[in-house]
Amino acid sequence: MAYARILIVDDETVLSRSLQIDLQDDGFAVDTADSGEAALALIETSRPDLVLLDLRLPGINGIHVLEKIRTYTENPAVIIMTAYGDTQTTVEAIKCGADDFINKPFELRELKRLIHKALDVQKEKREFEYLKYQQRRFRRFSNLVGESEAMQSVFEKIELLAEADDCNVLILGESGTGKDLVASAIHYKSRRSKSPFVEINCTAFPESLLESELFGYEKGAFTDAKARKVGLLELGEGGSIFLDEIGEMALASQAKLLMFLEKKKFKRLGSGKDLEVDARIIAATNRDLEKAMRDRRFRQDLYYRLNVASLHLPPLRQRKSDIPLLVDYFLKSFCEEMGKEAMTPSAKVMDLFLSYPWHGNVRELRNVIERAVIFSRGHVIEIEHLPQEMLGSTGKTIRDFFKATDQIDSLPIDEVLAEVEKELIENALKASGGNKSSAAENLGISRFSLKRRLDRLKLDR
Structure with a gap:
């Protein structure tokens, strides 16, 4: 497993330190703990993939640590280390969920064999569980419905884009047209379907947090970074990254995303080490990116990197x-x-x-x-x-209002203009999914101006 993290729990400092050095030389990230309490604290923060656990520990013993580990949602593989050859204790550990055991003193080669075996099994379990999750999610959310000519064209493009599973895709369409469903359908029909489909809504995180969520960070990278955090991009290894509402991403984050798209490499915050991720990027937006580029709110080079292939979803x-x-x-x-x-x-x-x-x-x-x-x-x-x-809506437009009014010439101009203004604002708000900033931008006015008009027309609910 790439970047697998191992936690060694043993109060024999010399043994722990020598194992740590040797396993780090093999490419593992290794932490150590000299008590059960320290081990549980580290497991909460560093989330190891495997724990080498001694049964005889000061304070909480190894069996209690193992029982606690097995209550976690994402519990690691556990290999028991014991110097006592106690058959009863070993059987108890296996019953509590230990993946394997080894008696001290042991051959380093034998321990490494057990480590690789346990990590392989752990990987297979996670892939199996994730596959079951994907299948449930696909059945529930990715059923696109339509027999119209417009939707048949969408289905054909999904099939083609699924086959070309290395090219970036840009999905365009109004809010509510199902861009997320199309993105997941492209992923699940591709060869990447057995790997993660990671959804990232660019509006869900403040600008200051989006970078750390995408790229992750190392312990101590900033004041509150008390432990390493794996970024969402890294979690998408082998699969697809869906960047929803890409048009809302700040320019600073756009620049860093562009660097990742160009090299397929990035650095965690606080680290100088390049991490390489093989993931397909699927982006979506309901905004006019060409207008955003003209207004210098979206990078032109990023647009062309994302728009290798585009798919437009028709409104209902x-x-x-x-x-x-x-x-x-x-x-x-x-x-x-x-x-x-x-x-x-x-x-x-x-x-x-x-x-x-x-x-x-x-x-x-x-x-x-x-x-x-x-x-x-x-x-x-x-x-x-x-x-x-x-x-209360008849679905009529302002043109219908004019046609249906016999005395249009005698209507006060303020009433006619108010009706026009009301419809334009309502349409802009519905098209933006209620996002006032986006609606104001589409109307060509400030958000403050939109708020005043909503108050005047009594539309602000």
């Missing part, structure tokens, strides 16, 4: 023929999940679904269906089961 309003399929799919999923009998939408509900603008796209439709299933007690989804804000 451009593939309304898929709405009945999506409604049926979500109804079946939520009824099964909530233990309810099968439901169908009424004719009025389906008519509303087909005429509604769906500014939040598939995500908004999914949320509406989930809410309807929760509130419905029968077998039919009726109008009253839908959100009030949806019932």
Whole structure:
């Protein structure tokens, strides 16, 4: 295992130190502890892949340390070391979950054989568990639904991009169109499917933390760095890294990401050692990156590195023929999940679904269906089961407002302008998923100006 970390727990200082030096020469990262209490503290912070554990320790004995280790979610492999040849104690250790044991004094060659054997088994277990997780996740989240011509084109591109599993991909589309589902489908259909799919939302971390989350850091790299942290990029070894909302990444982080894309190497914060990661980069954004480049908020060189192959997801309003399929799919999923009998939408509900603008796209439709299933007690989804804000919307545009108004010429100009302004702001907010900064940017005004307009039009809920 690359960069495997070993913890030696033994109160014999000379033995611990000599083993540490020898194993470090073999490429392992090695920590030592001289008591059970010190060992448990180190396991919490350094998360070793394997523990060499002596049974006779001052304070907490080895059996108690082993029992505690096995309560952790990510517990390491454990090899018991004992100088006493106590069969009963060894059997007890095996029952508590020890992976192997060796009697002191031992041959170093034999110990190394057991170490490599235990690490190989540990790796296989983790890969198996991760594969099961991926399969569950794929079945639940990566089922893309659609028979429209636009979606058939998307499916074809997913197949092609899955085969070209080394090229970077940029997924474009409005908020709620399913960019994350497409990214996971590309990964799971590729040869990288047995390796991790690491999702990183660039808006989930403050700018000051994003770099340390991506690249990790060494103990002491900064004030609060009390232990080494493995970065998210490193966790994606052999698999795919999904950078969602890449358009929101700060310029400083963009520069460091570009260096990684160019060399496939990076340094943890506080380290001078290059780490090489074989991972495919899939990025997604709902922003206009070309405009962001013109405004000097997104690096042009990074854009071209990411945009080796691009895929544009159509908004739901451009593939309304898929709405009945999506409604049926979500109804079946939520009824099964909530233990309810099968439901169908009424004719009025389906008519509303087909005429509604769906500014939040598939995500908004999914949320509406989930809410309807929760509130419905029968077998039919009726109008009253839908959100009030949806019932108040006819799906009409300002052009429809003009056409439907016979006395348009006699309307006060302030009323007409307010109606136009209201629709533009509502559309911008829905397109940005409620993100006011993004909506203000798309409208070409400041966030403060947007806030004042929301207050004046009584739209700020």
